[in-house]
Amino acid sequence: MLVGFPLLSLVTWLPIAFGVAVLATGGDENAPNARKLALIGSVLGFVVALPLYAGFDLLASGMQFIEKAPWIERFNVNYHLGIDGISLLLILLNSFTTPLVVIAGWKVIQERVAQYMGAFLIMSGVINGVFAALDAILFYVFWEATLIPMFLIIGVWGGPNRVYAAVKFFLYTLLGSLLMLVAFIYLFHQSGGSFSILDYHKLPIPLPAQILIFLAFLAAFAVKVPMWPVHTWLPDAHVEAPTGGSVVLAAILLKLGGYGFLRFSLPITPDASHALSGFMIALSLIAIVYIGLVALVQADMKKLIAYSSVSHMGFVTLGFFIFNAYGVEGAMIQMISHGFISGALFLCVGVMYDRLHSRLIADYGGVVNKMPMFATFFMLFAMANSGLPGTSGFVGEFMVIMGAVKANFWYAFAAALTLIFGAAYTLWMYKRVVFGAVANAHVEELDDIGVREFLVLALLALAVLAMGVYPLPFTEALHTSVNELLAHVAQSKL
Numbered sequence: 477m478l479v480g481f482p483l484l485s486l487v488t489w490l491p492i493a494f495g496v497a498v499l500a501t502g503g504d505e506n507a508p509n510a511r512k513l514a515l516i517g518s519v520l521g522f523v524v525a526l527p528l529y530a531g532f533d534l535l536a537s538g539m540q541f542i543e544k545a546p547w548i549e550r551f552n553v554n555y556h557l558g559i560d561g562i563s564l565l566l567i568l569l570n571s572f573t574t575p576l577v578v579i580a581g582w583k584v585i586q587e588r589v590a591q592y593m594g595a596f597l598i599m600s601g602v603i604n605g606v607f608a609a610l611d612a613i614l615f616y617v618f619w620e621a622t623l624i625p626m627f628l629i630i631g632v633w634g635g636p637n638r639v640y641a642a643v644k645f646f647l648y649t650l651l652g653s654l655l656m657l658v659a660f661i662y663l664f665h666q667s668g669g670s671f672s673i674l675d676y677h678k679l680p681i682p683l684p685a686q687i688l689i690f691l692a693f694l695a696a697f698a699v700k701v702p703m704w705p706v707h708t709w710l711p712d713a714h715v716e717a718p719t720g721g722s723v724v725l726a727a728i729l730l731k732l733g734g735y736g737f738l739r740f741s742l743p744i745t746p747d748a749s750h751a752l753s754g755f756m757i758a759l760s761l762i763a764i765v766y767i768g769l770v771a772l773v774q775a776d777m778k779k780l781i782a783y784s785s786v787s788h789m790g791f792v793t794l795g796f797f798i799f800n801a802y803g804v805e806g807a808m809i810q811m812i813s814h815g816f817i818s819g820a821l822f823l824c825v826g827v828m829y830d831r832l833h834s835r836l837i838a839d840y841g842g843v844v845n846k847m848p849m850f851a852t853f854f855m856l857f858a859m860a861n862s863g864l865p866g867t868s869g870f871v872g873e874f875m876v877i878m879g880a881v882k883a884n885f886w887y888a889f890a891a892a893l894t895l896i897f898g899a900a901y902t903l904w905m906y907k908r909v910v911f912g913a914v915a916n917a918h919v920e921e922l923d924d925i926g927v928r929e930f931l932v933l934a935l936l937a938l939a940v941l942a943m944g945v946y947p948l949p950f951t952e953a954l955h956t957s958v959n960e961l962l963a964h965v966a967q968s969k970l
Contacts, residue, residue, distance in 0.1 A: 803883070
């Protein structure tokens with residue numbers, strides 16, 4: 477471990493600093509400089525995150541790479557950072573995704589280029605701050621700050637109904653977060669004036685208060701995941717967002733909700749988590765089964781993938797609330813895998829939309845005849861989304877189903893239905909878009925992917941296959957942190 481070196485501050489503030497520098501390049505006459513600076517900043521952001529994995533002690537319990545300095549001393553608020561195996565993987569996923577988004581928008585975005593690229597870099601740094609923060613107020617500041625760049629990305633560069641989608645996204649996520657702040661203030665008083673998240677893990681809170689705190693956290697985290705029935709903002713946001721916005725929304729922002737359950741709900745309110753686990757499992761299974769059926773009838777590719785995300789994230793919340801290592805580790809692996817696969821699928825839709833300016837399945841057909849290389853990548857990601865063994869999509873779902881069987885066979889049976897629905901809606905979409913004869917004159921004019929698009933899709937394909945074939949580096953990083961969390965939750969069980 478690099479003792480004393482502020483690595484977490486670096487992975488948080490370096491992308492933000494580059495984002496501000498990109499904004500400073502000004503108008504579109506300097507767009508080439510903005511793009512180059514954004515690429516350098518995003519790649520450096522990933523490079524400085526790699527030592528976190530290299531220096532991470534897989535066997536050590538507790539937080540690592542800790543940084544602490546006073547911030548608002550009157551209220552005992554500290555600039556307090558640290559990571560465990562759970563936050564480590566999410567920081568690496570975020571840092572890996574940002575350069576891909578920058579490259580994907582290289583030619584597509586022609587207006588306000590500096591502002592577009594700068595927003596993604598700033599958001600990348602702020603999200604790393606969310607995953608690293610160990611002070612409740614610092615966490616809350618970073619958490620709310622993620623809304624601003626995404627609100628602008630959807631509202632400025634989105635589709636025809638972008639303002640409606642951006643405002644809906646903002647209001648849903650903001651209102652839930654305010655209840656989380658109320659819970660933090662209650663915990664501050666209960667802990668004798670501390671905003672340290674780790675101090676909250678040790679508080680002896682009576683069950684009625686735990687249930688109220690759990691519900692306050694649920695309001696914030698369920699909207700972010702998003703869980704049924706507070707998922708309705710997501711399809712609108714995805715459909716209207718530019719491709720890069722959809723990628724970050726699906727690959728990273730949805731993971732903030734899942735992370736919140738592991739960092740706050742389970743360790744701070746363990747008794748309430750057990751008491752309400754049946755309710756959480758029911759909501760998760762409804763998302764897995766019902767939203768999977770909703771995805772089956774979508775005519776818009778982006779909407780289909782958005783509903784697919786809700787269904788797959790239902791697996792994540794199911795894994796958390798069956799309280800065994802298979803379930804929680806599988807849910808985490810599912811979050812990382814979903815980041816790769818959903819990001820790749822949105823990029824694939826973006827590739828076609830850039831050429832044909834339509835997301836409707838009916839406007840395509842026979843794409844393989846004109847874009848064979850693209851069709852190959854698209855097939856891999858479609859198979860991964862269906863949970864094909866050998867891809868990352870299989871590993872997390874398999875582990876969650878294994879954990880669910882230990883908890884209750886019928887949970888596992890209901891959850892396994894998503895493998896059928898997932899294959900149905902994904903492969904049916906792929907068949908209608910890609911196979912068959914060339915459907916119309918617009919498809920006839922399509923060109924296959926260029927070097928830039930190939931690079932982005934190839935990197936994601938490598939990630940999906942590597943994680944599917946050899947998931948050990950991911951599960952190894954999680955193992956100690958998950959076991960420690962489960963031991964804490966079990967010890968506090970009523």
